[in-house]
Amino acid sequence: MGLFYAFGGYGKFCRAKHLMLKLENTYHDFLGEYPTLFCKDNLDLFFQKVLVERNSKLSGYYDLPFLENEEIFAYLERNREFLDSISNIIIIGIGGSSLGTKAIDALLSHLNNRKKIKVRFLEHTDPIMIQKDLFRIKYEDTLFIVISKSGLTIETTSLFKYILARFSLLKSDRKHHLAVITDQNSPLHHWCKEEKLEHITIAPNIGGRFSVLSAVGLLPLAILGYDIQAILSGAKTISHMFFEERRDNLLKKALFLAKNEKKFPINVLFSYSSVFRHFNAWYVQLWGESLGKLDMYEQKRGLTPIALIGSIDQHSFLQLIMQGPSNKTITFLSVENLSQKPLYIPDISLKGLEATDFVNQTSFNQLLKLQCVSTKESIISQNVPVDSITLESLSEQSVGALVFYYELLTSCVGILLQIDTYNQPGVEFGKKILREKFTHS
Incomplete structure (x- = not known):
């Protein structure tokens, strides 16, 4: 699986099953x-x-790596012939209903077992983007997956209604083109049962942003060909x-992060590959x-949170980190081996540009790695708290481990x-105001 972890980017290696960790840290220098x-x-x-x-079951995500997911495998078996015929998946969901799946697919899309199915995410109410995402989509070779905990999220339900009308998905011979993922006993769950639609439920105590290791992420990822058991295996290793x-x-x-909340209120994730964008x-x-x-x-x-992509953002946000306010921690996220087939910089010398020849015949993977190390060392030299996470490679196991690591760190x-990590009352304020505007208009 190959997940490395270190504070400050330095330390000894310690093997634990398939997981590699750097255990030494340099945050002691900032404890004040x-x-x-x-202390123990x-x-x-x-x-x-x-x-x-x-143990309180406040959030059910802690248990997700250990569930059997019978509903998912039963759906895959029941619809095997249809799923083998599709060319497109349209996922209708917003926030936690889509971001995690999109992230994992982007990280693993290079794998040979990834099927040649196009996946698109309807997660906005911008009419221009709706038309663009649905351009040339035909229901005959498409599976539409609707993801909503209750079915009452305005963005998701509005898009769902549009999809139902545009593709006439409630016709008896088209219903198999639609699958729904929702909470047990939610309004959407009851509607699916009445309409006799394919649906998979998750426990209500699994919040959207912590749901990617549930059917919310695992069903579409399994349809795309990924080994979801391996993804869960990586998460299990972190839990263990x-x-x-x-x-x-x-x-x-x-x-360190909580006790320095006022001193370092900004946490930067500096990810060294564009595959980490999602x-x-x-x-x-x-x-x-x-x-x-x-x-x-x-x-x-x-x-x-602030998220950057290296080496691109070395030419923008890095300046603020280096000489701006000292109110940030930096986590470097990188991959030891990004590609099995290395790409090399040709041994070409261009007149007037000879100062760049020192990287000739170097692989792009090595160049990116050294850019990451150089940026890290320059930031450490400015007394900025730094830690590192390095994946040996991008695999189902390492990505599952990375996802669960961040969920556990957040908890x-x-x-x-001393907060409720799993609710979002601030978001609900905006929803209430939106409803009132429509009610009184």
């Missing part, structure tokens, strides 16, 4: 008024709080390392919507901030 933050008593108390939350082996690296990172968007939603809350004392809390920080 918290010199004993990482603090870590033990913190770990017990995480256990209490997991945290809860069974008691690896403290994630606890230490969460403690993963970055998933991270921004997960981090921002989970951690920006009123705490138990009605105080505003939160950490602000840990939320516990320390």
Whole structure:
């Protein structure tokens, strides 16, 4: 699977099953008024709080790596002939109903087992984009997957209604072109049963942004050809390392981020490959919507996520990191081996441009890797807190591990901030105002 982890980018390697971790950290240099933050008593108390939350079933995502997913496999078997005939998947959903699936597909689309099915995401109410995404789509070779916890999300339901009308999907001979993923006993669930539509349910305590390892992500990923059991295996490994082996690296990172909330309120994810672009968007939603809350004392809390792509953003945001306010932590996310077939920079010298010849005959993979290392070292030299996550390769296991790692880190920080990590009351305010505007218009 090959997931490396390190604070500060330096440390010894330690093998645990198929997972590689760098365990040393340099955050000690930034602890300031918290010199004993990482002591055993603090870590033990913190770990017990995480256990209490997991066991309380406040969120069901903790259990997702261990579920059998019978409904998914039954659907795949029941519709095997039809699914082998499709060329397109249209996913109708917003936020957590689409971002995670999009992220994993982007990270794994190079795999040989990825089927040649085009997947598009209807996740907006922009009429220009709706027409563009549905251009030349015919229902005959398309599966439409509607994803909504309740069916009451205005964006998703409005798009759903449009799809139903445009492609006449409630005709008896077209219903198999539609599949729905929703909460157990939700209004949408009851509607599906009445209409005798294919549907898969998830537990109501699985929030959208924590749902990618449920049917929300696993069903479309399985249809696309990915080994969803391997994805869950990667997530299981992270869960085992945290809860069974008691690896403290994630606890230490969460403690540092929460205790330095005021000093370092901005957390930058610097991902070194364009394949991480959609993963970055998933991270921004997960981090921002989970951690920006009123705490138990009605105080505003939160950490602000920023997502960058290297080496592109070395030429933009890096300047602010280096010489702007010292209010950021940086996480470097990279892949040791991005491509099995390396691409090399030709040994060509151009007149007047000889100063660039030092990279000739270097692989692009090595160039990107050294750009990441150089940027990291330059940032560390400015006394900016830095940590690193490096995947050996992009596989189902490593991506599953990465997703669950970030979900678990988010939960840990939320516990320390004394907030409800899994609700989103601020988002609900806007929905209420929208409904009132239509009611009174």
